Amino acid sequence: MEIQQTLKLMVHHHNRGKENNTPKLKWRKIFTLQRSPPSSKPIQTPPPEEFICPISGTLMADPVIVSSGHSFERASVQSCKDLNFTPQLSDGTTPDFSTVIPNLALKSAISKWCHASSTLLPQPPHRSLTDNLVRTLIFSSSSRKNNANELVGERMLTANPSCCSSSSSVESIATSASSSTPPAQLTAKPSFCYSSPSSSELEPTTPEAEEFISKLRSNQVFVIEESLQNLRKLTRTNEDSRITLCTQRMLSSLRGLVASKYKMVQVNAVACVVNLSLEKMNKVRIVRSGLVPPLIEALRIGSPEAQEHASGALFSLALEDDNKTAIGVLGALPPLIHALRVGTERTRHDSALALYHLSMVQSNRTKLVKIGSVPVLIGMVKSGQMTGRVLMILGNLGCGPDGRAAMLDVGMVECLVGLLAGSESVHGSIKESCVAVLYVLSHGGLRFKAVAKAAGVVEALEKAEKEVGSHRAKEKAMRVLEMMKGKEDDEEEEVDWEELLDSGLGSRSHNHHDGEFSGLNGTTSIL
Structure with missing residues (x-):
């Protein structure tokens, strides 16, 4: 009986093995193998070189541009400034970290590249990591200098053993050699760096x-x-x-x-x-x-x-x-x-x-006002120097409250009225530019209205509205006239115009129309 049971078990296991190797199961296994994902990892496309921080070697998460024009990761720049270290870049130049501003254009380009290449957006590195990297670079630079000193000393000793008695000679030559040796190139990178x-x-x-x-x-x-x-x-x-x-x-x-x-x-x-x-x-x-x-x-x-x-x-x-x-x-x-x-x-x-x-950018408009460019530009208009070009610049400056206030302070409205009321020798394009600048200044509130009323802007614009040929200039002149004549019949309160002339209300205007002077862009041409 035991022998029969043993034979039955052997036959059962044999038949079970055949069932597992049926043609249906074989094709199923082959199909499963074909659909299985490959074991090898996809090759990642390296980012463009300008997306990589020259100091950290990583894809920049918060790029900034410095005074020398180079772009770095913000944390890398801060670490260099804190540790008083100025690196030498791979092209032999040294950056200037005195001014640091966000490089929004580069940040946007990096974001678009990450999206297109299915790469995760980079995260700003921790300051401790960048500090350690900069310390490594400082140590590497010092080691290279020390090695250069030792090499020069060994060469001197080999070439002239008698110089051992004159240590000062060896030291002076070693010092000069080390000063001519460039600092260490940025080759040392921590483990978190992207190898590009x-x-x-x-x-x-x-x-x-x-x-x-x-x-x-x-x-x-x-x-x-x-x-x-x-x-x-x-x-x-x-x-x-x-x-x-x-x-x-x-x-x-x-x-x-x-x-x-x-x-x-x-x-x-x-x-x-x-x-x-x-x-x-x-x-x-x-x-x-x-x-x-x-x-x-x-x-x-x-x-x-x-x-x-x-x-x-x-x-x-x-x-x-x-x-x-x-x-x-x-x-x-x-x-x-x-x-x-x-x-x-x-x-x-x-x-x-x-x-x-x-001057189309607000930050540059502010800088131009601070360096005192408004009186210089208005002086050029009064003397007839490049009047058309200068009026274009002043029109941009007037798009900001500080620029409007500075222009009202130095008599810009009176100057423009004088040009509009001038003889026929004043070119039509100059008068259109004057209208455009007045329109920008008209957003200066009550102070402009006071100055314009005293300077005779209404009469000058009524005359100019008939002379200018541009529809855009006519529309701007009409808007300024509407603003000047508005509510005159309905106003019950008395306005002390003399007080307004001496006040600085123009700088308190809440209306910002940065693009109003863009119509003059057509007068420029690439040389």
């Missing part, structure tokens, strides 16, 4: 670009001058060359040459920047490369020809909305105002257009 390829690996390059870069970094001035002349000639007419040659390495080479003490080197370098900036896709890249500060210096103390090109470059870069705030923060406004007054005709023309586009 270098900019030279990410950027497409051509043999033509490499040849230009090699010559621009030559030690011979005549080689640099010849290369700049060829680059300037090529980028003047060739649109494709302007796009392919505008790389970080090329801009880094031009940045040093824009600050050159050799006149023709500086002139041709700035002219090359102007040509590269003609392409819209290059404008933000040029500002981020740190070229704005040397362009400002060229405008301040360069030769007249260099100043002409520098003002043209700043005008071209200011056409991009993402650049306006950064250019103002980097200190371009005072030199542009000075160049508008005393520069050559071309410099003044481009400076006026640059100021017009920069």
Whole structure:
């Protein structure tokens, strides 16, 4: 019996194994294997180099732009400032952390890239991590310097053993060697850093670009001058060359040459920047490369020809909305105002257009008022210097309460009435600009009404309304007249206009119409 039971169990297990290997089950297993997810992880697309903080090596969560034009993670900049450390970047430049402003355009671009590449939005790193990273960089920099000192000492001892008796000689040579040794490059990165390829690996390059870069970094001035002349000639007419040659390495080479003490080197370098900036896709890249500060210096103390090109470059870069705030923060406004007054005709023309586009941003309008530009501009209008261009700038300044108050303080309304009531020699476009500025100032409340009534604005606008040909100018004149004549019949209370003339009520206006002067944008043209 036991043997029979054992045989039955063996047959049962054998049949059960056959059931598990039926064709239906085999196909089910194959189908399941085919649908199983692959074990290998998908390859993640690396972010663009400009999205990576040069200090932390991570995708920036809160990017900021500093005075030198570079962009960093805010926590990295704060750690460097707290630990009194200025790093040297991979292209050999050192950033200036004196001014820090949010880089909203870059933050938006990073967010869009993360969404498109299905990458999680980066989170700001903890300050302790960035502090430790900066300490590591400081230690790495000090170690490299100490190694350089020891290496120089060993070489001296090997070459001349007798110098052991004169320790001061070895120390002095070691000190000079360490001072010429550049600080440690930013190679040390903590474990949380994103490992990204270098900019030279990410950027497409051509043999033509490499040849230009090699010559621009030559030690011979005549080689640099010849290369700049060829680059300037090529980028003047060739649109494709302007796009392919505008790389970080090329801009880094031009940045040093824009600050050159050799006149023709500086002139041709700035002219090359102007040509590269003609392409819209290059404008933000040029500002981020740190070229704005040397362009400002060229405008301040360069030769007249260099100043002409520098003002043209700043005008071209200011056409991009993402650049306006950064250019103002980097200190371009005072030199542009000075160049508008005393520069050559071309410099003044481009400076006026640059100021017009920069003053579309409220932060720049505030800066221009604080540096005292309003009296200077109104003085130019009264003396007939670039009246049309200057009125465009004043129209933008009048969009802010501080600008309106400053213009009312220095007699802008009286000046505009004088132009409107002038002879037929005053061009029609000038009168339309006067109407536009008056319309902007009319948002200044009771103080404007008091000043305008005393200056005879109603009579001047009634005359101008018949002379100006633009429908937009006629509409603005009509609105100002309605505001001036409104409620005169219904007003029972007496208004002390003399008191209003001396008051500062214009600065208390609650009406902000920043875009009212945008109609004059059509008078500008790209050179």
